Amino acid sequence: xxxxxxxxxxxxxxxxxxxxxxxxxxxxxxxxxxxxxxxxxxxxxxxxxxxxxxxxxxxxxxxxxxxxxxxxxxxxxxxxxxxxxxxxxxxxxxxxxxxxxxxxxxxxxxxxxxxxxxxxxxxxxxxxxxxxxxxxxxxxxxxxxxxxxxxxxxxxxxxxxxxxxxxxxxxxxxxxxxxxxxxxxxxxxx
Amino acid sequence: xxxxxxxxxxxxxxxxxxxxxxxxxxxxxxxxxxxxxxxxxxxxxxxxxxxxxxxxxxxxxxxxxxxxxxxxxxxxxxxxxxxxxxxxxxxxxxxxxxxxxxxxxxxxxxxxxxxxxxxxxxxxxxxxxxxxxxxxxxxxxxxxxxxxxxxxxxxxxxxxxxxxxxxxxxxxxxxxxxxxxxxxxxxxxx
Numbered sequence: 001x002x003x004x005x006x007x008x009x010x011x012x013x014x015x016x017x018x019x020x021x022x023x024x025x026x027x028x029x030x031x032x033x034x035x036x037x038x039x040x041x042x043x044x045x046x047x048x049x050x051x052x053x054x055x056x057x058x059x060x061x062x063x064x065x066x067x068x069x070x071x072x073x074x075x076x077x078x079x080x081x082x083x084x085x086x087x088x089x090x091x092x093x094x095x096x097x098x099x100x101x102x103x104x105x106x107x108x109x110x111x112x113x114x115x116x117x118x119x120x121x122x123x124x125x126x127x128x129x130x131x132x133x134x135x136x137x138x139x140x141x142x143x144x145x146x147x148x149x150x151x152x153x154x155x156x157x158x159x160x161x162x163x164x165x166x167x168x169x170x171x172x173x174x175x176x177x178x179x180x181x182x183x184x185x186x187x188x189x190x
Numbered sequence: 191x192x193x194x195x196x197x198x199x200x201x202x203x204x205x206x207x208x209x210x211x212x213x214x215x216x217x218x219x220x221x222x223x224x225x226x227x228x229x230x231x232x233x234x235x236x237x238x239x240x241x242x243x244x245x246x247x248x249x250x251x252x253x254x255x256x257x258x259x260x261x262x263x264x265x266x267x268x269x270x271x272x273x274x275x276x277x278x279x280x281x282x283x284x285x286x287x288x289x290x291x292x293x294x295x296x297x298x299x300x301x302x303x304x305x306x307x308x309x310x311x312x313x314x315x316x317x318x319x320x321x322x323x324x325x326x327x328x329x330x331x332x333x334x335x336x337x338x339x340x341x342x343x344x345x346x347x348x349x350x351x352x353x354x355x356x357x358x359x360x361x362x363x364x365x366x367x368x369x370x371x372x373x374x375x376x377x378x379x380x
Binding site: 023024025028029030031032033035036058059062063065066067069070073075076077078080083101109110112113 | 213214218219220221222223225226249252255256257259265267268291300303
């Protein structure tokens with residue numbers, strides 16, 4: 001999606017170690033008009049697919065999922081990072097490793113809000129190793145729901161998570177796919 | 191706002207100890223079409239006021255702030271709960287006590303995204319003691335920004351935080367104000 005690629009080039013910052021900072025418009029300060037255009041593009045890409053629920057993970061997926069939910073006309077559910085190791089029977093839970101923070105979180109969704117029969121679009125701001133996406137897919141499967149696909153803002157294609165999951169049959173639509181980033185601050189799209 | 195009050199009556203659950211669960215449409219599963227109507231109502235209430243930025247706090251304020259930002263046509267910034275006690279010079283920071291979780295968090299905003307001259311609308315899903323609202327106001331003031339007012343989904347008026355802050359001159363528009371909740375599950379609006 002050209003609009004997002006241009007915004008990454010103008011406002012994103014490439015940091016050493018494969019880090020892309022998009023704090024200025026995607027995950028700290030957020031531009032809702034950009035998110036709205038991204039949601040419209042996902043609506044176009046998933047036209048003809050029956051989707052009744054958006055699933056994302058706190059915190060930075062929530063903004064994009066909110067606009068996607070608005071455009072798709074369906075509710076969103078966000079998986080919460082659990083504070084306690086004692087997981088109640090009322091939730092589905094899964095362990096998710098964070099590439100950014102270098103730790104592992106237990107994330108949970110109330111059983112009340114994921115059901116067999118749900119047809120789910122997973123939304124997240126980043127796809128790198130695919131850990132968060134696999135976690136969300138696992139939560140949906142625990143509920144017996146169908147994952148129709150995923151909608152990602154920025155895929156770091158060079159980290160391989162997206163292609164691995166595609167080869168396993170998951171549909172993933174990434175609005176910007178990054179082929180490479182250099183320590184000199186350079187960035188190439190696929 | 192009648193639409194929100196009706197939704198609280200139909201889908202909210204009053205729990206002992208002054209807890210109102212609105213997990214089904216506001217802060218776990220979220221209804222974006224309701225948030226959109228709430229954003230339009232805030233736009234009407236703040237008509238004529240110059241506002242260039244929305245400020246909220248993770249995680250459950252982000253969804254509402256995203257739709258408010260979309261309707262107001264301005265960016266949102268969300269204050270992040272800091273994982274470390276070592277706060278860098280790049281951020282504004284404040285301590286916020288959580289009524290729901292019974293703990294205290296350090297929340298931070300990058301200095302890059304709050305500026306003197308900003309005219310800010312603070313958004314949050316709940317107002318009870320006012321701790322989160324005071325924290326967000328403090329962050330804005332650290333930056334020299336002006337807080338035009340606050341837009342709240344649900345105010346627990348019986349906890350007094352809202353009226354205390356109003357008496358200090360802060361404009362607060364709450365879309366549903368709860369006068370009382372009983373241990374029998376009853377609930378009255380102001």
